[in-house]
Amino acid sequence: xxxxxxxxxxxxxxxxxxxxxxxxxxxxxxxxxxxxxxxxxxxxxxxxxxxxxxxxxxxxxxxxxxxxxxxxxxxxxxxxxxxxxxxxxxxxxxxxxxxxxxxxxxxxxxxxxxxxxxxxxxxxxxxxxxxxxxxxxxxxxxxxxxxxxxxxxxxxxxxxxxxxxxxxxxxxxxxxxxxxxxxxxxxxxxxxxxxxxxxxxxxxxxxxxxxxxx
Numbered sequence: 001x002x003x004x005x006x007x008x009x010x011x012x013x014x015x016x017x018x019x020x021x022x023x024x025x026x027x028x029x030x031x032x033x034x035x036x037x038x039x040x041x042x043x044x045x046x047x048x049x050x051x052x053x054x055x056x057x058x059x060x061x062x063x064x065x066x067x068x069x070x071x072x073x074x075x076x077x078x079x080x081x082x083x084x085x086x087x088x089x090x091x092x093x094x095x096x097x098x099x100x101x102x103x104x105x106x107x108x109x110x111x112x113x114x115x116x117x118x119x120x121x122x123x124x125x126x127x128x129x130x131x132x133x134x135x136x137x138x139x140x141x142x143x144x145x146x147x148x149x150x151x152x153x154x155x156x157x158x159x160x161x162x163x164x165x166x167x168x169x170x171x172x173x174x175x176x177x178x179x180x181x182x183x184x185x186x187x188x189x190x191x192x193x194x195x196x197x198x199x200x201x202x203x204x205x206x207x208x209x210x211x212x213x214x
Contacts, residue, residue, distance in 0.1 A: 024053040025075070031068030033061050040076025045084035046129055048100070051107055058110050070114070072137065073121035074130075077145065082128020104129050105161045111136040122146040132163035135170065150179050 025036040035057050037044035044050075054072075061067045074080055083104060111118050111133065120126075120134040122142040127149035134140055134148075142148075150159070159167060159180070168176045 022053070023047070023050040024057060026057055028067065031066060032071060033057075033064075033067045033069070034071045034073065037072070037074040037080055039084075040074075040078065042084060042086070043078040043081035043125055044074040044076070044130070045081045045086075046104065046107075047084040048103075051103060055107050055110060058107075058114055061116065062114050067116065069117040069119070071119045071121055072111075072133070074123065076124075078124035079120070079122045079126040079146070080128075080130025080133060081125055082130045101160070108132045108136045108161045108163075122148070125149060127151060128159075129161050129163075132159060132161040132166070135163055135166040150182075 021038055023038055025038045027034045027036075035054065037046075037050060037054070039045060039047070039050060046054075058070070061070050108129070117139070118137045120137040120140045122134060122140060124143075124145055125147045126134050128151075131148065131150075164176070164180075167179070171179070
């Protein structure tokens with residue numbers, strides 16, 4: 001997916017060195033704001049810096065009259081691998097862990113609260129909190145390489161951050177049970193869970209089709 005990224009906002013102050021890429025890239029063309037999760041070495045897993053940057057960008061979009069809609073996508077051939085598990089080793093205090101989890105839930109919910117259309121342009125892997133984020137968007141558009149992973153069932157868990165509720169609303173209870181219990185991998189084809197992803201598009205057109213939605 002090729003995006004015209006003429007502006008890079010929302011990098012944290014400690015990451016403003018020219019040698020370090022910002023965790024979130026932003027480009028506004030016309031009335032469409034494209035937000036690119038930019039941690040390709042971690043498959044765009046959400047760490048606190050990316051979480052806060054994305055939350056600020058969505059908050060700004062809500063009050064910016066020039067923004068008609070938002071496209072969320074990922075850099076480096078992946079959408080989002082969920083929360084950054086490397087950070088979990090640092091969360092020895094259960095209260096801190098709950099706080100971090102609640103902040104992620106707030107981020108996902110902010111997408112639903114945004115009174116402007118939001119499209120998830122999915123290329124590559126999306127799972128965990130990243131999948132919850134995509135399910136919260138108004139539409140999901142997938143490239144042929146999109147892989148929607150429901151892996152929580154393998155360890156006896158269910159999607160968090162509101163992902164379970166949204167999945168049931170989108171595909172129905174019976175299909176949601178089938179998907180979660182089987183811990184399957186879905187692609188944007190007619191066999192994918194209806195509602196989880198739009199029809200498959202060539203990678204080069206995924207971005208343009210996403211923008212057309214808004």
